[in-house]
Amino acid sequence: MDGAATAAIERVDVVGCGLMGSGIAEACARAGLDVVVVERDEPSLRLGEQRVAASLDRALRFDKLGAQQPRRRGRGAASPPT
Numbered sequence: 001m002d003g004a005a006t007a008a009i010e011r012v013d014v015v016g017c018g019l020m021g022s023g024i025a026e027a028c029a030r031a032g033l034d035v036v037v038v039e040r041d042e043p044s045l046r047l048g049e050q051r052v053a054a055s056l057d058r059a060l061r062f063d064k065l066g067a068q069q070p071r072r073r074g075r076g077a078a079s080p081p082t
Contacts, residue, residue, distance in 0.1 A: 010034060017048020026052045030065075 011034040014025045021037065025048070029035045039045035059065040 011036065013038065016040075017045060017051070019051070022048045022051040022055070026055055 012024075012028040013036045014021045014028070015038050017025060017037045017039050025035045025037050029052075037045065037048060039048060056065065
């Protein structure tokens with residue numbers, strides 16, 4: 001796309017932290033992006049956080065997480081049910 005403007009992606013918002021959402025959130029975080037996860041309630045948010053943590057633990061155990069990979073804690077939000 002010659003002449004097309006491009007923008008760098010710096011932050012990704014993920015709606016839902018089930019199996020797919022937690023995987024997307026983890027992949028984006030491992031790529032160095034800021035990730036915000038929004039979930040319907042606090043228990044669902046915590047469960048998604050546990051999924052990501054377990055996956056990162058497995059990656060560390062099997063030496064699949066490079067030393068340069070981000071290891072900081074992300075942030076999430078639970079919205080009240082409507």
